[in-house]
Amino acid sequence: QCPACEWPNCKAPATHRAPKGRLREREYWQFCLDHVREYNHAYNFFAGMSAEDIARYQKEAVIGHRPTWKMGMNGGRPTSRSHSSRLHPEFSGADDPLGIFREFGGPADARRASERRLSEFRPTRNAQRKALDALGLEADASAQEVKTRFKALVKRHHPDANGGDRSSEDRLREIIQAYNYLKSIGFR
Structure with missing residues (x-):
């Protein structure tokens, strides 16, 4: 027994399904062949969506609308708020x-x-080696050691900390350039 077509004023057998629309996935209208053709011809899944929403939907369709995260050294799984809040801030x-x-x-x-x-x-480049030397560090220094040493040297050589003495200004400039270089190559 085939149900009747759901098109208004149509009693023909509903032999075909047609989607009800966006946000109503897995729900279908039951239409006869003539009305399913008419419905499908006028159907627009993106009706009522802005251009940005359509572009976002199409971009997410590539990955099946599943969550993603970065991979590699600086990637990892996204953590849930509740789990990460239980951990020490570090x-x-x-x-x-x-x-x-x-x-x-x-x-x-x-x-x-x-x-x-x-x-x-990790191979140490010449420029990287020079930058680490400027900070007085070895090639195997961690990012935290670089940051700590940088802060200590800036405090020591900054004119404000030396009562306005500008004699170590060149050294301060060298320290800042070395640190900025290390940051630019991803030494964090």
Whole structure:
């Protein structure tokens, strides 16, 4: 037994389905062949959407409208607000739902160990070596050590800290340039 066509004033058998529209996925009208053709000819999934919404929908369609996140060294899974808020502020960017790193001092220790391993294999460029020398650091210095040393040297050589003495102004300029270079190559 085939249901009747849902088109107004039509009693023909409804042998075809037609989508009811956006935000009503998996819901269908039951139409006869003539009315399903007419409906499909006039159907516009994007009706009522702005150009930006249409572009966003089309872009997200490429990945099946699923969430994504960056991969690689600076990527990782997005953490839920509730889980990251339970962590110490230093660990707020880390996600260790299984507690694997807990016995080793938490995610920060694992991150430091990973940075150390990467620095062993990371080739040091001449400019990078010179910048680290300007800050008085070794090639295997961590990003935190670079930042700490930079702050200490700026405090020491800044004219405001020396009572207006401008004799170490060139050294200060060298320190700032070295730090800016290290930041520009991603040494964070």
